[in-house]
Amino acid sequence: MTDDTLMTPREPQLIALNVNGERHEVITEARRTLVDVLRHELRLTGTHVGCEHGICGACTVLVDDRPVRACLMFAAQAEGARIRTVESLADGNRLSDLQRAFSEHHALQCGFCTPGFLMLAEGFLAERPEATKEEIREVVAANMCRCTGYQTIVEAIDACATARRRACAQTCPSKED
Amino acid sequence: MTRQERGRPLVGRSVPRREDRRLVSGRGRFVDDIALPGMLHAQFVRSTVAHGEIMSMDLSAVRRVPGVVAAFTADDLAIADITAQLGRPRSQFVPTAMPVLARDKVRYVGEPLAIVVGLDAYAAEDGLEAAHVEYAPLPPVLGEETALADDAVLVHDEAARNTLVDVSLFATDGIDDIFDAAHRVVEVDVTTGRQNALPLETRGAVAHWDDREEQLLLQTCTQVPHQVRTVASRCLRLDERAVRVVVPDMGGGFGQKCVVGREEIAAAAAALRLGRPVKWIEDRKDALSASFLAREQHYRARAAFDTDGRILALDADVVCDMGAYSCYPFTAGIEPLMASAEMPGVYKVPAYRVRGRAITTNKAPTAPYRGVSRPQYVMVVERLFERAARELGLDPVEIRRRNVITDFPYTGVNDITYDPGSYLESLNLCERVVRDEGWYDTRTAAAAEGRHIGIGYACFSERTGYGSSAFAQRKMQVVPGFDISEVRMDTSGAVTVTTGTMSHGQSHETTMAQIVADALGLDIARVRLHQGDTDRVTYGWGTFASRSITVGGSAVRLAAERLGDKLRAIAAALWDTEPEQVELAGGHVRRRGGDGAHDVLTHQEIAEVAYLRADLLPKDIEPGLTATATFDVFNDGTFSNATHGVVVELHQGTGKVEILRYVCVEDCGVAIHPQVVEGQCRGGIAQGIAGALYEEVTYDAVGEPSATSFMDYKVPTAQEIPEVSIHHLETPCAFTATGAKGAGEGGTIGAPAAVLNAVNDALRPTGTELDHTPITPQTVHRALNPEPVP
Ligand code: FES
Ligand code: FES
Numbered sequence: 001m002t003d004d005t006l007m008t009p010r011e012p013q014l015i016a017l018n019v020n021g022e023r024h025e026v027i028t029e030a031r032r033t034l035v036d037v038l039r040h041e042l043r044l045t046g047t048h049v050g051c052e053h054g055i056c057g058a059c060t061v062l063v064d065d066r067p068v069r070a071c072l073m074f075a076a077q078a079e080g081a082r083i084r085t086v087e088s089l090a091d092g093n094r095l096s097d098l099q100r101a102f103s104e105h106h107a108l109q110c111g112f113c114t115p116g117f118l119m120l121a122e123g124f125l126a127e128r129p130e131a132t133k134e135e136i137r138e139v140v141a142a143n144m145c146r147c148t149g150y151q152t153i154v155e156a157i158d159a160c161a162t163a164r165r166r167a168c169a170q171t172c173p174s175k176e177d
Numbered sequence: 178m179t180r181q182e183r184g185r186p187l188v189g190r191s192v193p194r195r196e197d198r199r200l201v202s203g204r205g206r207f208v209d210d211i212a213l214p215g216m217l218h219a220q221f222v223r224s225t226v227a228h229g230e231i232m233s234m235d236l237s238a239v240r241r242v243p244g245v246v247a248a249f250t251a252d253d254l255a256i257a258d259i260t261a262q263l264g265r266p267r268s269q270f271v272p273t274a275m276p277v278l279a280r281d282k283v284r285y286v287g288e289p290l291a292i293v294v295g296l297d298a299y300a301a302e303d304g305l306e307a308a309h310v311e312y313a314p315l316p317p318v319l320g321e322e323t324a325l326a327d328d329a330v331l332v333h334d335e336a337a338r339n340t341l342v343d344v345s346l347f348a349t350d351g352i353d354d355i356f357d358a359a360h361r362v363v364e365v366d367v368t369t370g371r372q373n374a375l376p377l378e379t380r381g382a383v384a385h386w387d388d389r390e391e392q393l394l395l396q397t398c399t400q401v402p403h404q405v406r407t408v409a410s411r412c413l414r415l416d417e418r419a420v421r422v423v424v425p426d427m428g429g430g431f432g433q434k435c436v437v438g439r440e441e442i443a444a445a446a447a448a449l450r451l452g453r454p455v456k457w458i459e460d461r462k463d464a465l466s467a468s469f470l471a472r473e474q475h476y477r478a479r480a481a482f483d484t485d486g487r488i489l490a491l492d493a494d495v496v497c498d499m500g501a502y503s504c505y506p507f508t509a510g511i512e513p514l515m516a517s518a519e520m521p522g523v524y525k526v527p528a529y530r531v532r533g534r535a536i537t538t539n540k541a542p543t544a545p546y547r548g549v550s551r552p553q554y555v556m557v558v559e560r561l562f563e564r565a566a567r568e569l570g571l572d573p574v575e576i577r578r579r580n581v582i583t584d585f586p587y588t589g590v591n592d593i594t595y596d597p598g599s600y601l602e603s604l605n606l607c608e609r610v611v612r613d614e615g616w617y618d619t620r621t622a623a624a625a626e627g628r629h630i631g632i633g634y635a636c637f638s639e640r641t642g643y644g645s646s647a648f649a650q651r652k653m654q655v656v657p658g659f660d661i662s663e664v665r666m667d668t669s670g671a672v673t674v675t676t677g678t679m680s681h682g683q684s685h686e687t688t689m690a691q692i693v694a695d696a697l698g699l700d701i702a703r704v705r706l707h708q709g710d711t712d713r714v715t716y717g718w719g720t721f722a723s724r725s726i727t728v729g730g731s732a733v734r735l736a737a738e739r740l741g742d743k744l745r746a747i748a749a750a751l752w753d754t755e756p757e758q759v760e761l762a763g764g765h766v767r768r769r770g771g772d773g774a775h776d777v778l779t780h781q782e783i784a785e786v787a788y789l790r791a792d793l794l795p796k797d798i799e800p801g802l803t804a805t806a807t808f809d810v811f812n813d814g815t816f817s818n819a820t821h822g823v824v825v826e827l828h829q830g831t832g833k834v835e836i837l838r839y840v841c842v843e844d845c846g847v848a849i850h851p852q853v854v855e856g857q858c859r860g861g862i863a864q865g866i867a868g869a870l871y872e873e874v875t876y877d878a879v880g881e882p883s884a885t886s887f888m889d890y891k892v893p894t895a896q897e898i899p900e901v902s903i904h905h906l907e908t909p910c911a912f913t914a915t916g917a918k919g920a921g922e923g924g925t926i927g928a929p930a931a932v933l934n935a936v937n938d939a940l941r942p943t944g945t946e947l948d949h950t951p952i953t954p955q956t957v958h959r960a961l962n963p964e965p966v967p
Contacts, residue, residue, distance in 0.1 A: 010243060031299065040297075045210035046203015048428070050377045051461040055887035058377060086203035095201060103197035106852045109860060110682030111200030112378045112428025118201065141894040144887075146377045146429050147682045149859035149924075150895035 015076050019044065020088040026075070034078050035059040035070035038085060046086035046115045050144065057143030060116040061085050067123035067142075086115035089122065098122060098160045105156035109147035116143050121157045129165060133158045187691040187701055188915070191852035195686040195701075196426075205426040208381040208398050213454040216383070217246055219444050220301035220457070222291040222308040223467060224283035227319070227539040227880025228332070229312035231281055231290070238307035239293055244300025247451060248293045248308075251278035254446040257412045259437060261505040262654040269344050270510065273333040273537070275502040277412060277439045277446070283312065284332055284501035285541050286880055287467025292443045294455055317539040317880035321475060321496050324536045332501060332537045341499060341509040342535035346517045347591055349528035355490040359481030363564040367557050367948045369929075370873030371473035371498070373884070374546040375892065376681070378428020379464040382441035385454035393420045395445050398427045400435035400679050401719030404506055404655075406711045408437040409445055424709030427681035431864070432545035433469050434681065435721040436504040465890055466882040469544030470874055473498040474512065474553045480561040481528075486569050486576040490528035493520060493557065497550070499535045502542040506655045509535035512543070514651050515550040521589050522558055523600045523638045523818060524580045529590040539880050545721060547864060548639075548925040555637045556930040560948065563633075563934050573934070574608045577636050595638065598818040599906045603842040604636045606904060607820035610840050616824045624942070629827040629961065630837070631939025635930035638818040641845075641919025642727035642912060644810025657718040659809035662732040664693060664740045666802040668788045670781030671703045674737065677717010678729035679709045683857065683921065685725060688849045689733050692915060696737035697744070698761030699780060715805070723919025726849055727815060728808055731914035735806035743802060747783050750795045752776075808914060815910045817918040819843035821862070821927035825935040832958025834870055834936055836899040843923055844906040847916035854920045855903050861924020863898045868925070869932035871897070873951050 010029055017024045019042060026041045033052075038044045038061070050058030052071045059070040062084040089096045098121060101107070108114040117140065124139050125131065131139075137154045145153060199205050222236075236248040258274035279290050290310060295301030316330045323329060324339040332339050349355075356362055382397035393415060399405045402422040410417040427434070440457055448455040459468065478493040497512040504511070513533030521529055566576040581604060582589075585597035611617070616632055623630040640647075645658030660677045667673070674693050678685060690704040697704075707713045717729070745759040748766045752759070758769045766783055768776040784802055786793050791800035824838040841858055848854045871891040875883040884890035909916035929950050936957070937946050945960035 029299065039209070040212070043212070044203070045206070048207070048378070049209065050379075051887055053461065053886055053888075056377065056461075086201075090202050095198065099201040102201050103194060106191075106194070106856050108197065108200055109684070109856055110376075110378070110427060110429045111196065111205055112207065112376075112426075114200055115203050137895050141896040144377060144892055144894060146375055146431070146864070146892075147860045148856060149861075149863035149901065150898050151859055151900050152856065154895060 013076065015079050017075065017078055017083060018081065019083045020085060028075060030074065030076055032075050033071050034073040034075045037075035038070060044085050044087050048112055048115060050113070055144070057120060058113055058116040060119045060143065062119055062123050065123060065126060067120045086118055089118060097163060101156040101160040105152045105159060107148060107152040107156035113143060113145040117145065117153055125157070125161055129161065131161055136161070186695050188695050188849050189847065191850055192687065192691060192701060194684055195690060196684065207378055207426050207428055208383060208396060209458045211383045211396055211425065211456070213383065213385060216454040216456055217294045217296065217451065218298040218301050219292050219294050219447060219455050220298065220305055221289040221440060222293060222305055222310065223463070224279065224286055224288040224290055226283060226312050226314050227286050227317035229283050229314040231279065231283060232311040232313050234290060235309040236291060238309065239304045242300070242304045242307050244296045245304040246294045246296060247447070248291055248304060249447055249450065250291045251276055251280045254278065254443065254450065256442060256446050257414065259408055259412065259439070259505050261503045261508040263508050263510050264652040264654050269342065271336045271341050273336060273341065273503055275439065277442045285539050286882060287463060287541055288501065289439055289443065292447050294447050294451065298458065319538055319540065319876050319880055321498065321536060324538050332539060336537055339537045340534055341503060341537050342513050342533070344513065344517060345532045348530040349590060352490050352492065352528045352530050355528050356481045356492065359489055360484045361482045361565065361568055362479055363482070363561055363568060364479040365476070365557060365560045365564065365948055367476045367560060369472055369474050369553050369950050371470050371540070372546065372868055372872050373465060373468065373470055373874060373890065374431035374433035376429030376431055376433060379459040379461060380434060380438055380440065380468060381458040382444050383454060383456045384445035384448040386449055386452065391419060393445055393449065394423065395420060395441065396423045396425060397441045398434055399424055400430045400681060400721055402679060402709050402711050403677065403716055404719065405437050405441070408505060409442055412442050413446060413449065422711045424679055430681040431547045432471070432549070432721060435719060436469060436507060436544040462885050466885045467541050469504065470500060470541050471543045471546030472553065472868065474550065476553065476557045478557050478561060480565065482565045482569065486565060486571045486579050488524060488526055488580050491521060491526045492530045495531065495533045497535050498538050498540065500538055500540040500542040504542060504544045506653065507545060508653065509537065510651065511545050512550045516554045518591055518593065519551065519640060520554045520558060521591050522555060523582055523636055524558065525582050526590050540876055541882065547861060548922040551637070551639065551922070551926040552865060552868060552929045555635060555926055556933055559635050559930040559934060563937065574604065574634060577604055581636060593813045595816050596910060596912060597908050598638060598816050599844045599908050600636060600638065600818050603818060603820040603844060603906055607634065607822040607840055607842040610904065611822045611824065614838070616838060629829065629939040631825050631935045631937065633823050633931045633933065633935025633938050634820060635927040635934065636820045637927055638816040639723065639919065639923045639926055640814045640816055641723035642810045642815035643722050643724060644728065644814065646811055647814045658728070659807055660717050660729045660732040661715045661805065661807045662736040663715060663803060663805045664736040666740060666780065666784050668784050670779060670784045672697065672699060673705050673707055674733055675707045675714045676729045676733055677714055678720045678725040680720065683720065683725060684850065684853045688726060688853060689730060691849055692730055692734050693737040696734060697741050698763060698765065700764045723921035726915060726917045727913045727919050728810060730849065730917060732806050732808035734914040735808055736804050739804035739806055740802060743804060744780070744783050746798055747786055747794065748778055750798065751786065810912055812912060815912050815918045817843070817845040817920060817923055819923045819927055821931040823931040823935040825932065825939055827936065827939045827957050827961060829961050832954035832961065834952060834957060836866065839899045839901045841901055841924070842904040842906060844908050845920040846908060846910040846918040848905065848907070849915065849917055851905065857920045858903055858924045859901050861922060862901050862928045863893065865925040865928020866898060866932060867893050869929040869950050869952060871951055
């Protein structure tokens with residue numbers, strides 16, 4: 001263990017974060033979680049906090065393309081990684097297909113859990129575009145929603161995945177090639 | 178929306194939700210998203226003992242913690258207590274004060290004692306650890322038996338036997354004789370676990386004094402902004418106009434946020450003291466253990482039946498454990514009074530007797546939670562019917578058929594008049610769907626293989642549209658019920674509408690706009706809703722009891738119609754015709770029968786006359802375009818109804834209850850937005866299943882709550898909540914301006930009863946019947962695997 005890992009929690013440090021393709025430098029206490037730094041230092045308040053102990057998934061963001069609970073990670077640990085938050089999904093005012101699917105399927109009511117589910121799905125579908133509805137349900141079970149009863153969230157993600165596959169079948173070179 | 182669709186009414190269609198764009202983009206604004214210059218952060222020193230006298234509290238070390246700005250006790254802040262009242266004789270109701278910060282005594286683990294304010298939430302939390310509090314512990318009162326004992330230790334000195342409410346509302350003459358003479362009497366002893374409504378966004382507030390407005394601005398997530406304003410102004414001794422409550426986006430509430438909490442008032446007091454903005458965000462640990470809970474009830478009930486399975490009498494004793502304090506404004510009466518008044522539900526019960534009690538214990542206090550007592554009493558009544566069916570050898574659906582109300586309006590033995598509903602139709606349809614899908618055959622086949630599949634139903638109504646008269650019957654000293662709306666059109670012809678209700682996920686921005694757009698013949702994109710701001714909204718009772726569309730939506734509709742009348746009057750004057758000759762539709766103002774260009778005006782053209790060319794208005798029309806309307810329901814409310822059908826399988830090895838099928842047939846009158854109604858049903862059902870199978874806060878012998886994190890409080894996920902198929906029936910409501918009945922709570926009301934009945938159906942071969950929720954795997958396992966007799 002080197003000396004600087006023994007810093008008292010209140011001692012500030014300078015860290016650099018790559019969030020949504022932009023580099024940010026923040027002076028912050030070593031003990032601050034990634035979600036707190038995103039929300040309160042960078043003012044990217046789209047990512048939410050529901051439990052601070054890694055169960056609800058409201059704080060889910062992508063770290064190097066993988067869904068991660070930003071309440072379980074110190075901001076300092078995310079240095080050097082590519083972080084993506086819900087704010088990155090839309091292209092300007094144009095919502096992404098996933099965001100539109102959530103709206104079309106009424107996959108949100110209060111919307112508090114929504115950024116977490118969107119990032120979870122974004123990361124998962126990128127990794128497994130061929131996911132079945134059952135697999136999607138299993139993944140969705142990682143996060144909590146208190147309003148919707150989950151069915152419409154599963155349907156929204158499934159519809160988005162299906163539409164992407166259909167579009168891909170028309171334009172992508174086939175996998176066997 | 179296509180051009181053809183534009184002319185059609187919006188009510189009844191699932192138009193795209195207006196709130197979605199910002200919410201899916203991360204641009205919603207929830208309380209914790211608010212940041213103000215110089216803002217400080219609060220946390221609360223909370224009691225670590227369930228019951229005790231506070232001997233001393235030393236915050237000096239707290240104040241020395243780096244980053245801590247201040248720490249205040251109750252005495253430092255001198256805030257008045259919150260006291261909820263019922264206008265009932267002392268024998269029926271004992272009022273108790275809830276201090277904003279505990280002063281002399283603590284009454285539950287987690288009760289706030291002092292507020293610590295720091296530069297950030299981390300610093301405030303550091304401060305908590307330096308607080309030094311000494312208690313003289315008292316024996317905790319943690320259960321019904323201890324609470325009601327003759328020599329019980331008292332939670333509140335003024336409440337003998339720890340009883341806050343004790344009412345015997347109904348007692349039909351000669352009811353005992355009916356029981357004596359009945360062909361069959363069945364009994365149940367049902368208990369339900371203490372639950373947390375658990376909005377995903379915890380409670381929170383940001384408070385500061387605005388010098389320019391000379392106002393305290395309290396931004397907080399509440400379902401009842403005007404009521405929070407009243408309490409805040411009284412506790413802080415400010416004129417009510419000197420307090421403005423603003424509610425940003427809200428991440429759910431489910432009733433937990435429809436009572437006034439202590440922490441937001443304390444945060445406001447601290448902000449006033451410090452002259453700086455103070456933010457408080459409840460953490461999940463506090464939200465789970467020390468926030469408002471609900472649902473811990475005990476029913477001893479019996480019912481008398483004749484040989485045909487007709488119910489002759491219902492007799493119940495209800496005890497609700499309300500925890501340490503009576504919530505404002507509903508009081509500790511909320512659960513027992515609801516249960517007592519409405520227990521007969523959808524059935525023709527000729528004789529009825531009930532006693533309802535609220536007891537106080539050393540547990541976190543309770544608030545209303547989606548469905549309030551109805552999930553419980555529906556479960557009790559449905560259990561009674563199931564048991565009677567078994568004993569009389571009748572089919573469980575058939576016995577219900579023989580007893581549901583079919584002639585409307587029907588005035589029950591509980592003095593409530595039910596408006597028309599589809600009780601029998603929903604029951605029949607639900608059973609048919611389950612039967613047609615082959616679940617009865619599946620059950621038979623499974624039984625032959627030694628598997629345990631059960632089918633259960635719940636048939637119920639949901640009283641919604643509680644107007645002032647319904648709440649007045651409850652004898653609340655502040656009587657909720659009406660709502661006021663204002664519709665205002667600007668010179669561009671765009672409209673702003675206000676509502677006193679408060680959406681926390683129910684899509685008011687969309688549904689209220691649908692109502693207004695229809696009434697004015699206006700494009701929905703030109704309607705915008707204002708809610709949750711006591712300075713912008715005249716007055717309102719907020720959102721609870723599924724009242725938003727029934728009461729709030731009716732006020733919105735009436736106000737919009739009034740504005741429509743004015744638009745028509747102006748157009749008529751311009752055309753020199755009668756207002757009846759003017760119609761508002763398809764985004765235009767048209768002269769009936771005319772088809773020329775001069776027979777059509779835009780809303781903007783009329784609006785310009787109303788504001789910018791008032792000289793053109795006839796003398797009897799005032800300039801400007803605003804209209805206000807108030808709506809109240811003057812009868813006993815309106816009753817949505819539903820039947821839920823559930824198929825479960827019990828797993829022999831694990832005791833797991835798996836839901837194989839869930840069918841819901843619901844009738845909420847006119848559905849403004851069917852997709853939103855289905856969303857409410859599904860979400861409600863998920864919470865009902867949570868109560869039936871998973872969630873419970875228990876307390877150990879010293880009063881420590883079991884559930885302090887999501888490791889201990891089992892919130893169901895997408896793996897536990899099944900798909901739900903929903904069938905709609907529509908019996909329009911005659912008492913509301915929209916024809917709608919409320920749809921917010923039905924799912925939660927029906928699910929526990931239907932699941933419990935299905936589990937008991939599956940357990941039938943074992944001879945065991947379960948009467949407690951949540952139904953744990955342990956109890957199911959025990960029932961399926963009885964220990965061998967030694
Ligand atoms: S806030 Fe991170 S998992 Fe709940
Ligand atoms: S939409 Fe409210 S928590 Fe999911």
